[in-house]
Amino acid sequence: xxxxxxxxxxxxxxxxxxxxxxxxxxxxxxxxxxxxxxxxxxxxxxxxxxxxxxxxxxxxxxxxxxxxxxxxxxxxxxxxxxxxxxxxxxxxxxxxxxxxxxxxxxxxxxxxxxxxxxxxxxxxxxxxxxxxxxxxxxxxxxxxxxxxxxxxxxxxxxxxxxxxxxxxxxxxxxxxxxxxxxxxxxxxxxxxxxxxxxxxxxxxxxxxxxxxxxxxxxxxxxxxxxxxxxxxxxxxxxxxxxxxxxxxxxxxx
Amino acid sequence: xxxxxxxxxxxxxxxxxxxxxxxxxxxxxxxxxxxxxxxxxxxxxxxxxxxxxxxxxxxxxxxxxxxxxxxxxxxxxxxxxxxxxxxxxxxxxxxxxxxxxxxxxxxxxxxxxxxxxxxxxxxxxxxxxxxxxxxxxxxxxxxxxxxxxxxxxxxxxxxxxxxxxxxxxxxxxxxxxxxxxxxxxxxxxxxxxxxxxxxxxxxxxxxxxxxxxxxxxxxxxxxxxxxxxxxxxxxxxxxxxxxxxxxxxxxxxxxxxxxxxxxxxxxxxxxxxxxxxxxxxxxxxxxxxxxxxxxxxxxxxxxxxxxxxxxxxxxxxx
Amino acid sequence: xxxxxxxxxxxxxxxxxxxxxxxxxxxxxxxxxxxxxxxxxxxxxxxxxxxxxxxxxxxxxxxxxxxxxxxxxxxxxxxxxxxxxxxxxxxxxxxxxxxxxxxxxxxxxxxxxxxxxxxxxxxxxxxxxxxxxxxxxxxxxxxxxxxxxxxxxxxxxxxxxxxxxxxxxxxxxxxxxxxxxxxxxxxxxxxxxxxxxxxxxxxxxxxxxxxxxxxxxxxxxxxxxxxxxxxxxxxxxxxxxxxxxxxxxxxxxxxxxxxxxxxxxxxxxxxxxxxxxxxxxxxxx
Numbered sequence: 085x086x087x088x089x090x091x092x093x094x095x096x097x098x099x100x101x102x103x104x105x106x107x108x109x110x111x112x113x114x115x116x117x118x119x120x121x122x123x124x125x126x127x128x129x130x131x132x133x134x135x136x137x138x139x140x141x142x143x144x145x146x147x148x149x150x151x152x153x154x155x156x157x158x159x160x161x162x163x164x165x166x167x168x169x170x171x172x173x174x175x176x177x178x179x180x181x182x183x184x185x186x187x188x189x190x191x192x193x194x195x196x197x198x199x200x201x202x203x204x205x206x207x208x209x210x211x212x213x214x215x216x217x218x219x220x221x222x223x224x225x226x227x228x229x230x231x232x233x234x235x236x237x238x239x240x241x242x243x244x245x246x247x248x249x250x251x252x253x254x255x256x257x258x259x260x261x262x263x264x265x266x267x268x269x270x271x272x273x274x275x276x277x278x279x280x281x282x283x284x285x286x287x288x289x290x291x292x293x294x295x296x297x298x299x300x301x302x303x304x305x306x307x308x309x310x311x312x313x314x315x316x317x318x319x320x321x322x323x324x325x326x327x328x329x330x331x332x333x334x335x336x337x
Numbered sequence: 338x339x340x341x342x343x344x345x346x347x348x349x350x351x352x353x354x355x356x357x358x359x360x361x362x363x364x365x366x367x368x369x370x371x372x373x374x375x376x377x378x379x380x381x382x383x384x385x386x387x388x389x390x391x392x393x394x395x396x397x398x399x400x401x402x403x404x405x406x407x408x409x410x411x412x413x414x415x416x417x418x419x420x421x422x423x424x425x426x427x428x429x430x431x432x433x434x435x436x437x438x439x440x441x442x443x444x445x446x447x448x449x450x451x452x453x454x455x456x457x458x459x460x461x462x463x464x465x466x467x468x469x470x471x472x473x474x475x476x477x478x479x480x481x482x483x484x485x486x487x488x489x490x491x492x493x494x495x496x497x498x499x500x501x502x503x504x505x506x507x508x509x510x511x512x513x514x515x516x517x518x519x520x521x522x523x524x525x526x527x528x529x530x531x532x533x534x535x536x537x538x539x540x541x542x543x544x545x546x547x548x549x550x551x552x553x554x555x556x557x558x559x560x561x562x563x564x565x566x567x568x569x570x571x572x573x574x575x576x577x578x579x580x581x582x583x584x585x586x587x588x589x590x591x592x593x594x595x596x597x598x599x600x601x602x603x604x605x606x607x608x609x610x611x612x613x614x615x616x617x618x619x620x621x622x623x624x625x626x627x628x629x630x631x632x633x634x635x636x637x638x639x640x641x642x643x644x645x646x647x648x649x650x651x652x653x654x655x
Numbered sequence: 656x657x658x659x660x661x662x663x664x665x666x667x668x669x670x671x672x673x674x675x676x677x678x679x680x681x682x683x684x685x686x687x688x689x690x691x692x693x694x695x696x697x698x699x700x701x702x703x704x705x706x707x708x709x710x711x712x713x714x715x716x717x718x719x720x721x722x723x724x725x726x727x728x729x730x731x732x733x734x735x736x737x738x739x740x741x742x743x744x745x746x747x748x749x750x751x752x753x754x755x756x757x758x759x760x761x762x763x764x765x766x767x768x769x770x771x772x773x774x775x776x777x778x779x780x781x782x783x784x785x786x787x788x789x790x791x792x793x794x795x796x797x798x799x800x801x802x803x804x805x806x807x808x809x810x811x812x813x814x815x816x817x818x819x820x821x822x823x824x825x826x827x828x829x830x831x832x833x834x835x836x837x838x839x840x841x842x843x844x845x846x847x848x849x850x851x852x853x854x855x856x857x858x859x860x861x862x863x864x865x866x867x868x869x870x871x872x873x874x875x876x877x878x879x880x881x882x883x884x885x886x887x888x889x890x891x892x893x894x895x896x897x898x899x900x901x902x903x904x905x906x907x908x909x910x911x912x913x914x915x916x917x918x919x920x921x922x923x924x925x926x927x928x929x930x931x932x933x934x935x936x937x938x939x940x
Binding site for chain 1: 373375376377378393395397402404405406407420421422423424452453454500501
Binding site for chain 3: 344436485486487488489514515516517518519520556582583585588589592593595596599626627628629630631632633
């Protein structure tokens with residue numbers, strides 16, 4: 085049974101762990117809590133066809149981060165009344181109430197929805213479905229760190245599953261900066277005490293970055309190092325996504 | 338075959354896996370597996386020929402790259418990608434089943450499981466009195482006496498409008514309003530274009546209309562001459578409270594055929610009148626209750642039967 | 656929800672009258688139920704239930720809290736239902752709020768029992784650790800993933816399955832020196848107390864279409880209803896909750912008849928559900 089939340093004791097334990105991390109971050113070499121090295125991502129489990137009612141869907145599990153994305157469309161939308169010769173992409177990200185360890189409100193996360201839209205709109209060929217809308221609904225079942233990159237990669241897989249024309253698959257990773265070290269694909273407890281973060285979404289085959297956000301204090305060579313790390317990880321992740329699509333294509337034959 | 342949500346016991350699981358493996362071995366023997374691509378895979382082309390880049394491809398630094406997941410098809414100089422689980426791709430002359438969602442001036446708007454709604458013009462529809470004449474303003478006001486909102490209609494694709502949506506026509510006697518039955522939705526790629534989409538199953542007294550857009554109608558048989566007379570006798574006010582309920586025996590057949598269609602669409606097999614009648618006959622032979630057709634035992638039996646059928650086909654070919 | 660044409664409505668109603676519905680079921684037959692437990696590992700208990708094309712997920716989280724001043728000898732349970740936009744496009748944003756509220760209230764009514772605690776699914780006094788100071792707060796969250804009618808029955812079944820999957824950790828309480836001091840709690844990581852779900856009732860919703868009532872309606876059948884009565888029946892055949900929906904008025908004798916039909920149907924359904932839950936738990940280990 086996984087550890088659940090107990091309000092009295094949790095505060096003290098958490099603070100202890102954070103202090104420990106701060107002490108470690110001054111050193112340059114230490115083990116991450118799940119045994120990975122700094123430049124190792126969590127093992128990715130991807131599956132298409134998770135939701136039967138949708139045109140396309142995908143389920144992604146990266147360690148303890150679990151996301152399910154359903155794509156509906158292209159279909160007529162009551163909101164878009166004006167004639168337009170390109171289609172519309174509508175993104176929506178919701179966290180379930182049991183996603184975070186502290187029971188939160190399950191409401192739409194508008195910030196993540198906007199960022200998902202920015203990451204995907206460069207890849208989707210909107211001219212192929214004029215006058216209609218493609219709806220992307222992302223549901224985060226468990227939030228274990230590095231949520232937005234997992235949502236973006238899973239959404240891109242669901243769009244491919246739905247048969248929406250895209251220039252390329254969009255894969256995404258994030259890095260955390262703790263002290264002098266750069267950690268890729270951070271977990272929740274690493275994210276909480278990070279000094280800075282960088283989220284990158286790109287189309288690996290075209291070598292194009294569709295979205296890049298950075299927080300914290302970074303020097304130029306550090307940004308370079310982080311970006312190279314991310315692009316390399318994105319390439320590998322796109323390979324995993326591609327083999328997942330091929331597998332499901334073989335099954336439906 | 339997507340996520341299966343039936344509880345199978347151990348023996349059923351084993352039998353299902355064996356049948357699925359058998360089916361996979363026949364599918365893999367075709368060359369389709371080699372030509373499947375995913376998004377952004379580059380398609381091997383001979384650069385000397387003038388290759389025409391078709392649907393689902395795009396150009397990247399001189400390389401032809403796929404924008405869809407599917408199978409690469411080559412026809413002479415045309416290279417395109419055919420998606421495996423694609424949406425409905427309409428063609429002129431397709432027979433489709435749709436539902437009226439709006440009555441607009443001089444036309445009806447229908448929902449047909451496509452990215453846009455289709456349009457049926459008043460001029461493309463036979464008038465109740467059968468006379469061929471120009472539609473007047475009175476006809477426009479009486480549109481409601483022909484079709485109302487939520488009616489299920491069978492029609493044919495006449496052409497495309499400038500914005501890509503469909504124009505339908507329902508002039509022949511066999512098209513028109515469908516009643517006394519149920520409408521089912523299946524994925525459009527399971528319906529292949531055939532010569533016949535209207536099937537009158539004599540022995541069951543049931544009409545089976547397989548729309549190319551994925552809407553399938555299963556209902557009591559209606560003589561085509563009767564359709565015209567029902568339009569005339571339709572009173573614009575009030576519903577028909579006449580005693581035209583479906584007899585129990587016919588209803589049983591309708592439900593059995595509907596369940597067969599549901600089962601085939603869940604498994605992912607192509608929907609033809611032969612596969613449907615075969616499934617119904619198999620269920621009658623094994624004395625399975627109508628609602629048990631959607632259960633795990635019959636599911637496994639149907640997959641096994643399909644595997645045996647493919648095996649005998651392969652043997653006949655070789 | 657797509658509408659139905661007159662012809663389809665007549666076919667549907669005729670089928671219900673003749674005891675042969677569109678998918679071949681009789682009026683009192685349920686669709687096949689499929690249960691999976693332990694789908695949310697970070698919750699104390701969870702389950703996913705499929706009833707035909709209706710799919711719901713329930714998760715149970717337990718947190719330590721203080722009992723309310725009115726009932727110092729009882730723990731607290733709260734139920735919250737969320738309709739996800741994947742179920743239907745109208746559920747996005749504010750659209751699903753009304754339905755979620757209605758479902759949450761109906762579930763609380765059926766599962767939490769009277770004010771004194773009689774007839775509750777879970778014995779609230781078993782959740783208390785130190786009277787007046789420390790108790791368990793159970794948060795039951797349900798998510799509607801896809802909807803094809805009969806949401807209430809599926810939600811109740813999912814909650815029952817999730818409860819049988821729930822384990823509360825054993826807590827060692829050290830009382831403080833004086834009665835006003837907050838006692839110290841030590842939560843064990845190994846030992847767990849399983850819930851006894853034999854008292855959890857099942858909810859049977861009877862939908863009245865024309866003169867007859869049907870069990871487990873699909874959304875098409877629900878669109879034709881005059882009124883519906885949801886009855887919650889427990890193992891002993893006692894009625895634990897009742898909710899009437901729909902605008903049409905019902906004759907009192909009809910309501911009593913519906914209750915007795917629900918009682919009769921619930922026996923079969925409860926035993927099917929229990930065997931499914933047991934099978935799911937077994938395969939989970």
